[in-house]
Amino acid sequence: MAKDFGTMEDSNRSANPSIHEVSDPARRLWVHGGLAALAGSVLAPWLAGCASAPAGGAPLLGFKGIPPTQADGLVVPEGYVAEVLAPWGEPVGIPGQMPAWRPDASNSAAEQAVQMGMHHDGIHFYPLEGSATHGLLVMNHEYVDDGLLHPDGTKTWSADKVRKAQAAHGVSVIEVALKDGRWQMVRSSRWARRFTAFAPFAVQGPAAGHALMKTAADPDGRTVLGTLNNCASGMTPWGTYLSGEENWAFYFDGGDSIDADQKRWGLPRSGFYRWAAHDERFDARRHPNEFHRFGWVVEIDPLDPTSLPVKRTALGRAAHEGAWVGVTQDGRAVVYSGEDARFEYIYKFVSRDRIAPGGGRANRELLDHGTLYVARFDADGSGRWLPLVHGQGPLTPANGFADPGEVVIKTRQASDRLGATKMDRPEWLAIDQAAREVYCTLTNNSARGAPGMPGPDAANPRANNVMGQIIRWKEDGDFDATTFRWNHLVLAGDPANARPEAQGNIKGDLFACPDGLMLDARGVLWIQTDAHATQMYKGEFARIGSNQMLACDRTSGEIRRFLTGPVNCEITGATMTPDLRTLFINVQHPGETPSDRSDPAEPDKYSRWPSGQPGARPRSATVAIRRRDGGIVGT
Ligand code: FEO
Ligand code: CA
Ligand code: CA
Numbered sequence: 001m002a003k004d005f006g007t008m009e010d011s012n013r014s015a016n017p018s019i020h021e022v023s024d025p026a027r028r029l030w031v032h033g034g035l036a037a038l039a040g041s042v043l044a045p046w047l048a049g050c051a052s053a054p055a056g057g058a059p060l061l062g063f064k065g066i067p068p069t070q071a072d073g074l075v076v077p078e079g080y081v082a083e084v085l086a087p088w089g090e091p092v093g094i095p096g097q098m099p100a101w102r103p104d105a106s107n108s109a110a111e112q113a114v115q116m117g118m119h120h121d122g123i124h125f126y127p128l129e130g131s132a133t134h135g136l137l138v139m140n141h142e143y144v145d146d147g148l149l150h151p152d153g154t155k156t157w158s159a160d161k162v163r164k165a166q167a168a169h170g171v172s173v174i175e176v177a178l179k180d181g182r183w184q185m186v187r188s189s190r191w192a193r194r195f196t197a198f199a200p201f202a203v204q205g206p207a208a209g210h211a212l213m214k215t216a217a218d219p220d221g222r223t224v225l226g227t228l229n230n231c232a233s234g235m236t237p238w239g240t241y242l243s244g245e246e247n248w249a250f251y252f253d254g255g256d257s258i259d260a261d262q263k264r265w266g267l268p269r270s271g272f273y274r275w276a277a278h279d280e281r282f283d284a285r286r287h288p289n290e291f292h293r294f295g296w297v298v299e300i301d302p303l304d305p306t307s308l309p310v311k312r313t314a315l316g317r318a319a320h321e322g323a324w325v326g327v328t329q330d331g332r333a334v335v336y337s338g339e340d341a342r343f344e345y346i347y348k349f350v351s352r353d354r355i356a357p358g359g360g361r362a363n364r365e366l367l368d369h370g371t372l373y374v375a376r377f378d379a380d381g382s383g384r385w386l387p388l389v390h391g392q393g394p395l396t397p398a399n400g401f402a403d404p405g406e407v408v409i410k411t412r413q414a415s416d417r418l419g420a421t422k423m424d425r426p427e428w429l430a431i432d433q434a435a436r437e438v439y440c441t442l443t444n445n446s447a448r449g450a451p452g453m454p455g456p457d458a459a460n461p462r463a464n465n466v467m468g469q470i471i472r473w474k475e476d477g478d479f480d481a482t483t484f485r486w487n488h489l490v491l492a493g494d495p496a497n498a499r500p501e502a503q504g505n506i507k508g509d510l511f512a513c514p515d516g517l518m519l520d521a522r523g524v525l526w527i528q529t530d531a532h533a534t535q536m537y538k539g540e541f542a543r544i545g546s547n548q549m550l551a552c553d554r555t556s557g558e559i560r561r562f563l564t565g566p567v568n569c570e571i572t573g574a575t576m577t578p579d580l581r582t583l584f585i586n587v588q589h590p591g592e593t594p595s596d597r598s599d600p601a602e603p604d605k606y607s608r609w610p611s612g613q614p615g616a617r618p619r620s621a622t623v624a625i626r627r628r629d630g631g632i633v634g635t
C-alpha cells in the first residue's frame with residue numbers, strides 16, 4: 001500500500017532492543033564502507049549455483065527493456081500489448097446483481113458490494129479445466145480512497161459512506177476468458193463472488209473460540225464479519241487462495257485508553273478511515289476483542305462458490321502482507337509470511353499433516369495444526385527458525401501467554417521474546433520449490449538507525465534505508481528445516497548515487513522499494529515496486545522512474561525493466577496463465593494524492609488512468625499483458 005503506516009506507530013520504540021543491532025565498529029564500517037565489501041562477503045557463496053537456467057541455451061530475458069517514464073499510462077516493451085480488464089466498480093458478475101459503475105461515484109453501498117472493490121492488490125489465476133484461456137481471477141482490494149469513492153468525497157460523513165467503504169474492501173472472484181484475441185470478464189458467472197469488510201468468515205485454529213476473540217455480537221468467538229486491508233496473495237497447492245490482512249490496526253479507534261498490547265500493534269487514537277464514527281465495532285474502547293479478530297491470513301476456495309472463507313489463526317496474527325506455500329518432500333505444507341511494518345518479522349508455519357488429494361474440501365483443517373516459527377538472521381549468513389510454541393522458552397503464562405491461542409493472538413509479542421530479527425518491512429515472498437529457496441522483498445525502512453530505533457544489521461544493512469532490498473534464504477535440507485543460509489539477491493538503489501543509503505548493487509535497470517514478487521515457471525523472478533517520490537531526491541526519482549515491474553535472471557543477476565505504470569500508482573500483484581502467454585497485473589491507486597484522499601472536485605489532478613478523459617476519476621484495475629505474436633511473456 002502506498003501509505004507508510006510505519007510512520008503512524010512508534011510502538012517499536014518501546015519493544016525489546018534488537019539483539020542484532022550493530023555494535024561492532026568493523027561491521028558498521030562494512031555496512032557504510034561501500035557495497036563492494038558487501039558483495040564480497042555475504043553475497044558470494046551463492047552466486048554460482050542459485051538459479052534455474054533456461055532450457056536450450058536461449059536467454060531467459062528476451063524482451064527489450066524500457067526506459068523509466070513518468071507518463072500517465074502503462075508502458076510495456078515493443079511487441080507487447082496491455083489491456084485493461086477489470087477496473088474498480090465493474091460488476092463482478094453475480095447473476096441478477098450487475099449494477100453498472102457510475103463515473104460520478106454515486107453507486108450505493110449495496111451496489112459496491114457486488115462490484116469490483118477499490119485498490120486492487122494480490123491476484124491469482126485459477127484455470128478452469130486446465131485451460132490457459134478460461135479461468136477465474138481472484139484478487140484483493142486493499143484499501144480505499146474516500147475522495148474518489150463518494151460523489152463529494154469526505155465533505156460529509158455518514159453510515160452509508162462507511163458501509164460503501166467496507167463494501168469496496170476485501171476480495172473479488174471473477175470469471176475471465178480470452179475471446180477474439182482479448183481477455184474479457186465472463187458475466188454472469190456462477191463463480192463470481194465478493195468478500196467484503198462485513199462478509200462472514202469462520203475462525204479456525206488455536207484462537208478459534210478463545211476468550212480474547214469473543215464479542216457481544218459473536219459470543220462463541222468463531223465467526224468474524226469481514227476481512228481488512230488484504231494485501232498480497234498466494235495460491236495453495238490444493239487450489240485455494242490465501243490473503244493477508246495487513247494494516248488492519250488503522251481501522252480502529254483507540255482513544256485515550258490504549259494499553260501496552262494494543263500499542264504494540266499500533267492502535268491509533270483515531271482510525272484513518274473513520275469507521276468507528278458509524279460502526280461501533282471499530283471502536284476498540286467499546287469492543288476491545290474486535291481488534292483481535294483481524295491480522296490473520298484468510299483462506300478462500302474460489303472453485304467452491306458455496307464455501308465459507310476461513311481465518312487461519314495457526315499462521316499467527318500479524319500485519320500480514322500475504323502468505324506463500326512450499327511443500328516438504330513428504331507432502332506437508334510450509335507457509336511463509338512476513339509482516340510489512342518497520343522492524344517486524346518473517347514467519348513460517350509447518351503443517352502437521354500432509355496435503356490430501358481432493359482440493360480445498362479435503363484440506364479444510366490442514367492449516368489449523370502445525371508449528372509456527374519466526375526467523376532470526378545471523379551475521380554469519382546462517383539463520384534459525386525459532387518456534388512460537390506455548391510453554392517453550394519464554395512463552396509461558398507468567399509472561400502473558402496463557403495458552404496456545406494467546407501465543408498466536410500475540411504473535412508479535414511472542415516474537416519479541418524470542419529475539420527474532422527486526423526486518424525492513426517484509427512484503428512479498430516467492431518460493432523456488434525445486435531449489436528450496438525463498439525470496440522476500442524488504443521494501444524500505446527509513447527509520448533504521450534513527451535515534452532510539454534499531455540500527456543496521458547484516459540482513460538489514462543500511463541506515464535510513466530508503467531503497468529496500470531482496471533477501472533470500474535456502475533451507476538446510478527440506479522446507480521444514482529449523483536452520484537456513486541466507487544472503488541478499490540485490491540491494492535496490494542506484495550504484496552511482498552519492499548518498500550511501502541510496503546506493504544499490506543492481507546489475508541492470510534501476511528500481512527502488514521492491515514489493516510484489518512472482519517466480520514464473522521458467523524461473524524468471526518478477527519484481528514490482530512501490531516507491532514514493534517523497535523518499536527520493538528529485539534527480540534520483542527521475543533516474544529510477546515511476547512504479548514499475550522488472551524481470552530478474554537469477555543466474556546472471558541481470559534485472560530488466562518490463563513495465564511502468566501511470567502517475568502515482570503502485571504496481572501490485574502478478575499472475576500468469578499456465579502457458580505463460582498472458583501476464584495479469586494490478587495497477588493500484590493511480591493518481592493517489594499525498595494525503596491518500598483525492599479531492600472529488602479535481603479527481604484527475606495527478607492521473608486520469610485508465611480512461612484518459614478530462615475530469616475522470618482514476619480507477620485501480622487489472623491489466624492483461626500479452627505478446628502481440630502470442631508468444632511466452634518475457635522471452
Ligand atoms: Fe500492502 Fe505492504 O503493501
Ligand atoms: Ca508497499
Ligand atoms: Ca505490498
